[in-house]
Amino acid sequence: MRRGLTMSLFALLIFTLLALAAGPVLASTEATTEGAKASGLIWWAWPVILFGITFVMGIFAVLAGVGGGVLFTPIIGGFFPFNMDFVRAAGLLVALSGALAAGPGLLKKGMADLRLAIPIALIASSGAIVGAMIGLALPDNIVQISLGVAILGIVAIMLKAKKSEFPDVPKADNLSTALRISGIYHETSTGQDINWKIHRTPQGLFTFIFIGVMAGMFGLGAGWANVPVLNLMMGAPLKVSVATSKFLLSITDTSAAWIYINQGALIPMIVVPSVIGIMLGSFIGVKLLAKTKPAMIKNIVIILLGFSGIRAILKGFGI
Amino acid sequence: MGESSASAIRAPKQAKQAVPEHVVGASEEQIIYANILNISMKLGLAGIISSFLLYVSGVVAPRIPVHEISRFWGMKSHEYMVQTNISGGWSWLGLYGYGDFLNFFPIAFLAGITIVCYLAIIPTLLRKKDTVYAVLAMVEVLVLVAAASGLISTGGH
Numbered sequence: 001m002r003r004g005l006t007m008s009l010f011a012l013l014i015f016t017l018l019a020l021a022a023g024p025v026l027a028s029t030e031a032t033t034e035g036a037k038a039s040g041l042i043w044w045a046w047p048v049i050l051f052g053i054t055f056v057m058g059i060f061a062v063l064a065g066v067g068g069g070v071l072f073t074p075i076i077g078g079f080f081p082f083n084m085d086f087v088r089a090a091g092l093l094v095a096l097s098g099a100l101a102a103g104p105g106l107l108k109k110g111m112a113d114l115r116l117a118i119p120i121a122l123i124a125s126s127g128a129i130v131g132a133m134i135g136l137a138l139p140d141n142i143v144q145i146s147l148g149v150a151i152l153g154i155v156a157i158m159l160k161a162k163k164s165e166f167p168d169v170p171k172a173d174n175l176s177t178a179l180r181i182s183g184i185y186h187e188t189s190t191g192q193d194i195n196w197k198i199h200r201t202p203q204g205l206f207t208f209i210f211i212g213v214m215a216g217m218f219g220l221g222a223g224w225a226n227v228p229v230l231n232l233m234m235g236a237p238l239k240v241s242v243a244t245s246k247f248l249l250s251i252t253d254t255s256a257a258w259i260y261i262n263q264g265a266l267i268p269m270i271v272v273p274s275v276i277g278i279m280l281g282s283f284i285g286v287k288l289l290a291k292t293k294p295a296m297i298k299n300i301v302i303i304l305l306g307f308s309g310i311r312a313i314l315k316g317f318g319i
Numbered sequence: 320m321g322e323s324s325a326s327a328i329r330a331p332k333q334a335k336q337a338v339p340e341h342v343v344g345a346s347e348e349q350i351i352y353a354n355i356l357n358i359s360m361k362l363g364l365a366g367i368i369s370s371f372l373l374y375v376s377g378v379v380a381p382r383i384p385v386h387e388i389s390r391f392w393g394m395k396s397h398e399y400m401v402q403t404n405i406s407g408g409w410s411w412l413g414l415y416g417y418g419d420f421l422n423f424f425p426i427a428f429l430a431g432i433t434i435v436c437y438l439a440i441i442p443t444l445l446r447k448k449d450t451v452y453a454v455l456a457m458v459e460v461l462v463l464v465a466a467a468s469g470l471i472s473t474g475g476h
Binding site: 041042043044046047081082083085086089093096097100101103104105107108109110113114115118119121122125126129133136140178179185186250251254255256257258259260261262263264265266267268269270271272273275276279 | 344345346348349350352353354356357359360363364367368370371374375385386388389391392393394395396397399400405407408409419422423426427429430431432433434440451452455456458459462463465466467469471
């Protein structure tokens, strides 16, 4: 317990120091709409700082059970001098890369379910395109305030939402029956084959319109919303929900990422160190997972997200 | 694990009786999708690291010098394109000789993998007479191609 607390505090300290070290320099190059000042930093310091912070972020994301995008966009957007257009595009590509990397394993094991994902992906990816267009069209301050509110909403979901390992689905609804959305997966912990089906499919699909719009608009990925809807609303088992959610990001974020790429919101100096940092951090996070207290890390992430949400709102109001 | 979870767990034999069209694990189209995703994802990630090293090492000179990029990243993307004289859409294809735009190729490749995966499963879905899912997959391809085409755009702000 004490060891876990020490590790968590140490990780938080590193994260805070990195953010603070970057802070003054970042403040001197605060984003402006009418133009920008050159940074006082030597150019290569930027990708190094980004890599360092996203590396720690990747560790935290795995330990807290959240996607990289939901941490990346508010934290980098709140504390770095980059315009939100570039941050959101990078956030989507960070989430996309993680989902693409995890996808093959999840699909082959039968944890992510293609039959469940295909109708949802169509709705969410269409919504994400709309969201990306809205995000690019809105003024920065509105996006920042909306992002802050959304992040605080996510914090509330993370605090309140319960998870059900095997939700009770007495009867599959007509739509999921017609689409034959159901399956069997092998639960290694119990050695049993789990037979699952879903219900409330129309309500779930409708909800994914909004999830897609928010994912595209804020570049957040959408695992924070996918999992509760798949698990609690539609009744998919938790493992299937988590895996299918991760796989879904590879489709949802693809559509929104293209909108940002085509609008020129892509600066490789921001995107590439972030993608590599998050992915390497995630690998380390998986190794640390057995040695740490996930609940404590999750609380730290919730606090970090809370600060980022407030920071985004303040930034939006020019404070 | 509560009562609900207990009721959801059934022996394999019972499960197969309840849903006879399923087998434990992944379907044929799911394996096809996963295999293509696996190879493409590795190629894309290798590409993104390689092109970035070529860019930051200066082996391939960038269009925007690396020490000047911080002048632009605080701007809205629309303004950034105007200031740097860059066109939107697929114009980066013609800028392959620059280190910074070289990075667009593996990034676009990563963003295009899903389209290829969907195209690959359509014949299997059609062969299995899974018409609804074949149509859904085709529509998804159209949505993603429309997004990638650059035809869908905002006016900028």
